Amino acid sequence: MVDERMPRFPQGFRWGAATAAFQIEGATTADGRGPSIWDTFTAEPGRVIDGSNAETAADSYRRWRDDIALLGELGATDYRFSISWPRVQPGGSGAANAAGLDHYERFVDALAEAGIAPLATLYHWDLPQPLEDAGGWLVRDTAERYAESVGLVLDRLGDRVGRWVTLNEPAMTTLEGYALGTQAPGRTLMLGALPTVHHQLLGHGLAVAAIRAASGTAEVGITNNHTLVVPASDEPADLVAAVAFDLVYNRIFIDPVLTGAYPDLSAFGLDAFPGLEPGDLDTIAAPLDFYGVNSYNPTYVAAPAEGSEFALAGLPFEPVGPPAGTPVTGFDWPVVPEAFTELLVSLRRDYGDALPPVVITENGASYVDEVVPGPDGEPAVHDVERIDYLDGHLRAVAAAIDRGVDVRGYFLWSLIDNFEWAQGYTQRFGLVHVDFETGERTRKDAFAWYRGVVADQRG
Ligand code: FCB
16 A cells, blocks of 8 residues: 655654653652652543553653664654653642653753754643642642743753643543543543633643743744544534534634634533633733644544433534444544545634644554564564554645645654553554563564655655
């Protein structure tokens, strides 16, 4: 399938891979790290599908040199990783934990030595537990605490890291963490979760200010996850449902950041955004250097079926499966590369010049990967479907660039297999297979494929 040459990406395009601290590091009590909401969540029976936790994960807190070697071998220009707040400021307030910062300083210095540019995410879901105990993202103070922690990181790493992502996917924190309860902190507040949107975005705005104050040259962006919302049919009820879903999944997280206003939420019976105070939107809409997009698949949406949990919760939509015959990943996510192009083109169409240059901060796929003996007896993983997914989605990015979207980089999720949140170790997204018993890393076929693409593109 993958035989036609990949279209040429623009000169200077960034080629990277992505990970997140909680998913790869393990060592959850090392060097003074405090507990996060994900340590608490994974310890509660029934929360994680395979009953696992991230105490070891991919063991990257100890094996980080191996990870950098893999990036070097890949020819990556950049690496997106996250800095664990509970390592840097274990209780979520007060003084910095020097040992935690030492770790990241060593790490970014070694990345620089390998010629790989860091893109550091300042919050990838691991809220210090004491802050959750004080109300978490439901309370305004958490935004202030977050900006303070960002200041501590910048004090130490501001001279070494040139690009920062403030938040990763605030939508998932709100929707899965506080509304549905399928991710940490596991609250089931439905529309009562909306204040967490505003407090996260306020935290983002305050963090942008803290980063600008600490460095005159730093580049800053946010990472939102977006999905192309596809109505399940042409029926008016499904069209209305799709608009409502788009509002809560996409627009409440992007509109305030790029346009300084929340969309109209009267469809949800709201006339003002919960938590909003005068002046907040100016903080939230601070100019950005890039806009991070995570996207994996489109979402098909219908009017809620009578008696469904969505209808019972008073929600005006219900996500449904893709059209029959659509291929899916190991996660059952539909594989529709054209939808990725449409999504990117729609961002450009809807936000125009308010949309900063786009960086794809995550895209990738999980499949059931088996380690088998390779031709030379060495372990191998023949992940043909992943290569197909990645090939299709990179071409989809190229098509969006062709149609006028300014995309500057692509970060493949993920460099290595890791702890996939509530799915535990059941979903493998890595270019590199990780044996979670031994920590052993095995390059999958997709690793060589991506290395080839990057080499060809970098010329
Ligand atoms: C995204 C998360 C990332 C990873 C991928 C599969 O929602 O940002 O941590 O779990 O999904």
